[in-house]
Each structure stands twice: as C-alpha cells, then as structure tokens.
C-alpha cells in the first residue's frame with residue numbers, strides 16, 4: 001500500500017482588497033489543520049493568492065501587474081513554504097505568474113515535503129474572452145490576461161507516486177487526463193474558480209454546474225485509473241459568487257470526500273496509490289487496448305469538421 005493522506009484546502013472568497021499576507025495566513029491555518037489530520041500533501045485552488053481578477057476588465061498594464069507574482073516563493077508566500085517544510089507536508093497551489101521575460105501564465109506549482117518546487121504547470125485551456133463583452137452578465141477575461149500554457153501536461157515522481165496537475169477549465173477536457181494517463185499518472189491535482197452562475201445563461205442552476213464539475217473529474221479519474229483532487233476557491237467575491245464542490249475522487253470514479261461549505265474548508269482522504277493498478281492493468285491498460293491508428297483527428301484537428309453533406313434524394 002502506498003498511502004498518501006491528501007488534504008483538499010478549499011478557500012472561501014478573497015476580496016479585491018485582501019492582501020496576499022492575509023490569504024497566506026488563511027492557507028497556513030488550513031495547513032495546520034491538515035497537519036492535525038495527518039495529511040502528507042495539501043492541494044489549494046487556482047489563483048489561490050488573490051481574488052479571481054479575470055472578472056475585472058483592466059486596461060492599465062501596471063494595474064494588471066499587481067495580480068501577478070514575479071518569483072515563487074516570494075516575500076508574501078515564503079511563510080507558507082516555511083510552514084509546509086516545518087510540517088513536512090507537500091503543497092500545490094495556483095497563482096498568476098509573470099516570467100522574467102514578461103510572459104503571463106495561470107500557473108500551479110507542486111512541492112516535495114521539504115517545500116522544494118518540483119513541478120510547474122501552466123494552464124492550457126483558457127476560458128472566456130479577451131475584450132469587454134457587453135453580452136455577458138459579468139466578464140471572464142482569462143484570454144486577456146494569460147497566454148496558453150507552454151509546458152504541456154507533465155507528470156512528476158513525488159512521494160513515491162506519479163503526480164500531475166491541471167487547472168480549472170482544463171478539468172472539463174478528457175485530453176488533459178489522457179495526456180497524463182499516458183505517463184502513468186496516479187494523482188491529478190487541480191484548483192478552480194468556477195462562477196456559481198453562467199454569465200451567458202442566467203437560468204442555469206448551481207446544481208447543474210456542480211454536476212458538470214463532478215462529472216468531468218469522476219470520468220477523468222475512472223478512465224485513467226487515477227486519483228483526482230479538485231479544489232475550489234468559493235464564496236462571494238465582491239458580489240460575484242463562486243461555487244464550492246471540492247472533491248477527492250478515487251480511481252474508480254467514486255467521490256471519497258466532498259466539501260460542504262463555500263468557505264475555507266479542509267477535506268481529507270487517505271489515498272492508496274496502489275489502488276490505481278487494477279484499472280491500469282485491465283480495462284484501461286493503454287498499451288494493450290488503445291488503437292491510435294483511429295485517433296488521428298484528436299492530435300491534428302481543433303474544431304469540428306462535419307461529414308459530407310446530406311445526400312439529396
């Protein structure tokens with residue numbers, strides 16, 4: 001048995017005016033709770049250090065820059081790294097990254113139990129739009145503030161397991177899990193900021209949005225025989241509600257732990273990485289069963305190409 005006790009550290013709302021330091025204090029409080037619960041690894045949400053700023057249309061690049069981190073760790077986040085090292089707990093969290101040469105990514109990092117960063121992922125599927133959209137009830141400007149990730153979907157060896165990351169909207173795309181599944185992934189960690197309402201369909205209920213989130217993660221887990229840990233930033237951020245629904249999913253697609261609130265909340269499960277082996281060596285033994293000669297479109301075609309026109313009779 002290769003057991004990793006995993007904590008999903010859901011964060012409640014972060015207001016525009018909240019400082020990084022105040023958020024890091026909340027993250028450390030969850031880390032201490034996780035230590036008490038025996039956790040080996042704690043997963044925090046997407047853009048964990050700030051409000052979900054892509055809802056705001058900003059033209060001034062200096063104003064945009066305030067949401068980005070130029071190094072990691074930095075002065076604001078070092079106390080979290082120090083606390084994680086002292087607790088001997090590996091962590092993963094998301095933040096807005098500005099690289100030394102000025103590129104902007106929606107990024108997640110993964111550490112080992114000594115707080116060394118051993119993995120970095122940059123969000124590939126950026127939802128939303130890049131210009132102000134008058135048709136929407138609120139803005140979702142990820143395509144304005146970020147470039148698509150340039151690192152693919154790597155999988156790292158950490159804590160005697162094979163670990164990968166993705167971020168929020170990525171969780172809805174089966175290609176993401178399969179890219180990692182093809183590297184033998186046993187644990188996919190992801191954070192999200194998902195608005196509780198659909199900016200383009202006001203009558204869509206929260207229940208449906210939670211279902212789609214669950215559906216995506218449970219299917220990804222089952223079809224790749226991997227654990228999936230999905231962690232929300234939730235709650236009302238300056239009048240804009242984000243849904244909760246953080247879950248830990250086992251390699252059969254069952255939800256083993258689920259957040260009950262939309263606030264700061266820790267969910268915990270003891271995850272046996274060896275539980276991935278059965279699915280990976282039977283129904284989803286990729287080496288024996290995949291038929292890549294029939295999958296050409298997946299790697300070469302982005303949008304839909306319809307078959308030939310209907311026959312005319």
Ligand code: CDT
Pocket residue numbers: 046127128140167168169170172192193194195
């Ligand atoms: N952060 C993020 O990726 N959120 C998206 C909302 C999409 S609506 C434009 C999500 O898929 O949850």
